[in-house]
Amino acid sequence: MWAANLLFPEALTDFLQGLNDVQRQAVLATEGPVMVLAGAGSGKTRVITYRIAHLIRNVGVLPQNILALTFTNKAAGEMRQRIDSILEYGSASSLWIGTFHSVFARLLRSYIHLIGYDRNFSIFDADDSKSLIKQCMKELNLSPETLPVNLVHSAISKAKNSFVLPPEFHRKAIDDQSQKISLVYERYVHKLRENNALDFDDLLIKPIELFTEQPRVLEQLQDYFKYLLIDEYQDTNRVQYLVAKMIAEKHRNIFVVGDDAQSIYSWRGADISNILNFNDDYGDAQVFKLVDNYRSTKTILDAANSVISRNTHQIKKELVANAGMGEPITLIEAFNEKREAEKVAEHIKSIRLSKGAQYRSFAVFYRTNAQSRVIEDMMRQNRIPYKIFGSVSFYKRKEIKDAVAYMRLVLNDRDSESLLRVINFPPRKIGDVSINKLKEFAEERNISLYEAVKRAGEGGFQARLVNALTQFTDLIEAMRKQAEEGTAYDVLSMLYETTGLLSLLKEENTPEALARHENLQELLSMTRDFADHNPNSATLGDFLSTISLASDYDETQESDNYVSLMTVHAAKGLEFPVVFVTGMEEKLFPLNSYEPGELEEERRLFYVAITRAREKLFLSWAQSRYMYGQPQMCMRSTFINEINPNIIVTEGGRKLSESPKKVAATAMAGRPVFGSSLRPQPGGSPAAKVPTVKPAGSARPTGAAKSEYRPGTRVQHAIFGPGTVLEVQGSGAKQKVKINFRTAGEKTLMVQYANLKIV
Numbered sequence: 001m002w003a004a005n006l007l008f009p010e011a012l013t014d015f016l017q018g019l020n021d022v023q024r025q026a027v028l029a030t031e032g033p034v035m036v037l038a039g040a041g042s043g044k045t046r047v048i049t050y051r052i053a054h055l056i057r058n059v060g061v062l063p064q065n066i067l068a069l070t071f072t073n074k075a076a077g078e079m080r081q082r083i084d085s086i087l088e089y090g091s092a093s094s095l096w097i098g099t100f101h102s103v104f105a106r107l108l109r110s111y112i113h114l115i116g117y118d119r120n121f122s123i124f125d126a127d128d129s130k131s132l133i134k135q136c137m138k139e140l141n142l143s144p145e146t147l148p149v150n151l152v153h154s155a156i157s158k159a160k161n162s163f164v165l166p167p168e169f170h171r172k173a174i175d176d177q178s179q180k181i182s183l184v185y186e187r188y189v190h191k192l193r194e195n196n197a198l199d200f201d202d203l204l205i206k207p208i209e210l211f212t213e214q215p216r217v218l219e220q221l222q223d224y225f226k227y228l229l230i231d232e233y234q235d236t237n238r239v240q241y242l243v244a245k246m247i248a249e250k251h252r253n254i255f256v257v258g259d260d261a262q263s264i265y266s267w268r269g270a271d272i273s274n275i276l277n278f279n280d281d282y283g284d285a286q287v288f289k290l291v292d293n294y295r296s297t298k299t300i301l302d303a304a305n306s307v308i309s310r311n312t313h314q315i316k317k318e319l320v321a322n323a324g325m326g327e328p329i330t331l332i333e334a335f336n337e338k339r340e341a342e343k344v345a346e347h348i349k350s351i352r353l354s355k356g357a358q359y360r361s362f363a364v365f366y367r368t369n370a371q372s373r374v375i376e377d378m379m380r381q382n383r384i385p386y387k388i389f390g391s392v393s394f395y396k397r398k399e400i401k402d403a404v405a406y407m408r409l410v411l412n413d414r415d416s417e418s419l420l421r422v423i424n425f426p427p428r429k430i431g432d433v434s435i436n437k438l439k440e441f442a443e444e445r446n447i448s449l450y451e452a453v454k455r456a457g458e459g460g461f462q463a464r465l466v467n468a469l470t471q472f473t474d475l476i477e478a479m480r481k482q483a484e485e486g487t488a489y490d491v492l493s494m495l496y497e498t499t500g501l502l503s504l505l506k507e508e509n510t511p512e513a514l515a516r517h518e519n520l521q522e523l524l525s526m527t528r529d530f531a532d533h534n535p536n537s538a539t540l541g542d543f544l545s546t547i548s549l550a551s552d553y554d555e556t557q558e559s560d561n562y563v564s565l566m567t568v569h570a571a572k573g574l575e576f577p578v579v580f581v582t583g584m585e586e587k588l589f590p591l592n593s594y595e596p597g598e599l600e601e602e603r604r605l606f607y608v609a610i611t612r613a614r615e616k617l618f619l620s621w622a623q624s625r626y627m628y629g630q631p632q633m634c635m636r637s638t639f640i641n642e643i644n645p646n647i648i649v650t651e652g653g654r655k656l657s658e659s660p661k662k663v664a665a666t667a668m669a670g671r672p673v674f675g676s677s678l679r680p681q682p683g684g685s686p687a688a689k690v691p692t693v694k695p696a697g698s699a700r701p702t703g704a705a706k707s708e709y710r711p712g713t714r715v716q717h718a719i720f721g722p723g724t725v726l727e728v729q730g731s732g733a734k735q736k737v738k739i740n741f742r743t744a745g746e747k748t749l750m751v752q753y754a755n756l757k758i759v
């Protein structure tokens with residue numbers, strides 16, 4: 001019998017029976033510092049939820065005296081709902097649950113006047129912050145061409161999240177670039193204050209300032225928030241750590257849960273030592289370890305455990321499945337990324353029909369945001385409702401809208417909206433004042449805005465401006481010419497080359513810039529693919545018609561029954577009956593990782609991905625993928641090799657090693673959500689109709705005898721299409737041929753693997 005029964009009347013503690021012994025101990029240890037350190041799906045979040053319910057219901061704590069900090073707003077909403085369902089509806093309404101940012105924004109509204117701000121302060125989003133930074137740089141005579149605004153923005157944000165304020169930043173700035181950033185940082189902070197504005201990072205920094213300058217406020221809050229609970233503690237950064245520590249200092253009722261194996265935000269300043277050093281701050285802390293996993297089948301958990309065991313930097317943790325073996329993992333091998341997405345869609349449709357599963361049971365994950373494009377397109381084609389989490393749909397992303405605006409302007413120069421979008425992108429020093437004058441100029445003469453831009457020379461504008469405008473219209477005209485002769489791909493390539501858009505983003509080298517870079521690359525790949533598959537109708541107009549239909553799709557669904565699409569990062573803390581982890585390829589997942597530390601973080605990310613699945617896990621990879629506007633051969637991710645091959649079935653019946661039938665035969669259903677377990681369909685999955693192609697790199701016979709190649713030989717390649725041999729290098733197994741492909745350009749291929757056909 002557990003202790004609570006002695007303390008509380010039976011009826012009130014009924015709900016605690018939904019916990020195992022250790023979970024219950026963690027819930028009942030309400031006083032003093034407590035940490036729960038445990039693997040995925042072991043009920044950490046559940047313990048937080050039940051602990052709150054217990055504090056309110058059984059200990060008599062007022063809901064408003066409890067502060068629970070979650071990683072996302074979605075998680076906060078779910079926790080609130082759950083508490084309401086355990087207690088009665090409305091119990092959770094006065095609780096303080098939210099992300100660090102949302103909770104402290106709310107608190108600052110009440111107290112910020114005490115440190116010299118007006119309570120009606122504005123919260124600057126990333127765009128607002130960047131334009132303020134731009135202004136500071138202008139005043140300091142620093143050109144965004146040599147010091148990109150995004151780079152400065154990210155450096156400042158990083159500093160703030162590590163609680164490095166301008167004086168310290170200044171002291172530490174040794175190289176020229178950091179010294180410049182230091183000047184901007186100082187001015188930016190000053191200007192924010194002048195604007196009575198806080199940026200996102202200030203929402204955590206200002207409370208620390210407030211608490212330091214006004215100890216009485218801190219004391220009040222310490223008394224108010226008697227109980228502090230933090231989920232996903234492994235991904236808190238330094239400022240979050242500091243602010244939490246200050247609040248908990250008096251009552252010391254700090255309860256944190258986390259899993260070092262799921263620390264995936266170090267690139268954003270998350271500091272794993274917060275969890276590792278919890279005992280240093282709170283020597284008397286009670287630590288609970290949960291070992292039972294209630295989420296996933298044994299198969300899924302075996303995969304997760306064996307993957308994460310390859311990491312050297314980790315606290316060894318035990319994690320045991322509570323459910324049966326369940327279904328084997330399905331590895332989908334697809335010819336290319338389109339086929340991969342198509343197979344995902346086919347599986348969703350088939351499981352839905354055969355098991356009566358709801359769309360909401362499915363989640364599709366990808367490593368980089370740009371990968372969502374093909375998956376989104378395929379979902380639409382198959383009329384599968386979906387929603388993107390943590391980002392907007394591909395066509396609504398800013399950089400995509402910018403590039404598309406260029407193309408629309410090229411097609412139709414009376415499209416003033418598109419013109420206004422791109423006239424100063426990338427920056428050409430064409431400001432709002434000039435634009436307004438151009439608008440007037442156009443109205444006076446009754447000409448289109450584009451025409452006015454073209455004829456700015458007649459309007460008495462400054463020579464510098466006329467020059468910039470001419471460069472802009474020259475680009476549009478050149479693109480138009482290209483559009484008349486070539487495809488959308490040619491037009492977009494010209495845009496990228498002339499404006500240097502891609503290299504600008506690459507140089508910036510911040511995670512946001514790299515994501516934008518990938519998205520633009522993806523758009524280029526899309527035009528290339530479009531040209532390859534519509535050889536007679538791949539004009540700019542054709543392409544734009546196709547994507548305007550796609551971008552018109554409204555992904556906000558009426559109901560909440562949709563497939564969830566998100567990056568693995570956004571999936572943390574969530575769970576779904578069926579999970580697809582796509583793009584399991586080298587250099588994609590794991591993403592290019594140059595240091596062992598980075599590879600370990602990629603592996604933790606993969607661990608997070610696997611452990612989101614409750615009943616069925618699909619892993620998929622494409623043998624070729626359009627990247628940088630070209631189809632590239634891909635290699636299967638080494639992460640797949642870290643899973644026991646006996647629990648994997650390769651789609652189409654091909655096995656990775658020995659027969660997986662043994663697994664299937666002993667498989668017990670986990671806890672089926674669909675009414676029955678997810679057994680493979682008789683005759684294989686729907687995609688089994690498609691012949692399986694062997695992974696790239698596996699030896700296979702060449703399509704032609706080697707001696708047959710000589711310069712001038714016309715060949716056909718499965719992906720690159722038709723081409724002509726330019727050069728033959730070496731002989732035997734190592735023979736290579738350099739080929740000029742009609743659309744894919746020059747490539748050197750190993751004859752042995754290239755599977756060329758002589759035509």
Ligand SMILES: Nc1ncnc2c1ncn2[C@@H]1O[C@H](COP(=O)(O)OP(=O)(O)OP(=O)(O)O)[C@@H](O)[C@H]1O
Nearest residue numbers: 018019020039040041042043044045046294295573
């Ligand atoms: N004692 C239990 N009995 C039944 N179900 C449980 C129990 N504990 C947890 N669960 C269920 O297991 C699943 C995983 O729990 P939860 O999300 O709290 O795990 P977690 O440790 O927070 O996972 P993550 O590390 O991924 O955030 C949930 O569906 C939860 O309701």
Ligand SMILES: [Mg+2]
Nearest residue numbers: 044045046573
């Ligand atoms: Mg959790």
